[in-house]
Amino acid sequence: MRVMVNGVPLYFDVEGAELVPDGGTLRKKPTLLLLHGGPGFDHASFKPAFAGLSDYAQVIYLDHRGQGRSGGEERSLWTLAQWADDVKAFCDALGIEKPFVLGNSFGGFVAMEYMRRHPGHAAGIILSSTAARMRLDLIVQAFERRGGPAIGRAAEEFWSDITADKVTDYAAKVMPVYTVKAPLDGPGRARSIVKPEVLEHFSGRDGEMWGMDYRDSLPNAASPVLVLCGDQDPITPWECSEEIIALLPKATSELHRFPDCGHGTFRDDPTGTFDLIRQFMGV
16 A cells, blocks of 8 residues: 655555454554664565564554655655654554554664654654664674674675675675574565665765764653664664663663574564563553
């Protein structure tokens, strides 16, 4: 399905009804809006894992502007500000009030920008395997811990100067160490639509990713925040989540660091991850 948002058609999919029979009434379930990683990937990495939450929430998958099945080819609008404003406008277009918004990896960057630009709009924010800023030194160290010196060098070469033509090789050589127990649903999978030009635009040498820094805005978070990270995550190392939680309001924020888990804890420990999400949503 598609809906016009800020002048472009955004693709979304839904699992679970919003209103469900409960005795003689219809009970409204919370909405869980999922923001995928990348950039340049799509929502497919959340499927089928998040289907298990559809008994407790209406789960909505969204492809960001310029990615997946969504429109929006204007590169000047491939920015965190635009992607975040699209989240708010998407909710407005569909009449979604007080969603829980989960951002995984790059989706977490968008979620933090959405928190900053639209404070209090969300019932809660889930920051999954993400970072308030990207530090190449921590990334290289984490890849070396996870895969050894050769993997560390390959990661440093890629992230120091990302170009679209490098993505396929990086995916084959380096992305297998992103997770510990479960294979990563990364580029090249038949069910995913991959647009490496978006990754190059955002994460290349002069891309917005390297100037991104949410340390000033996190203390002002107006919604409760759940931070999830894996202690074996090489691309958004656990140190990044520790930095995030140290800056968030203590009364309304919590961090869970999963042992023996990599990037996107829902991949390596779906049961533990989804139990925490359910508790956070109060269902």
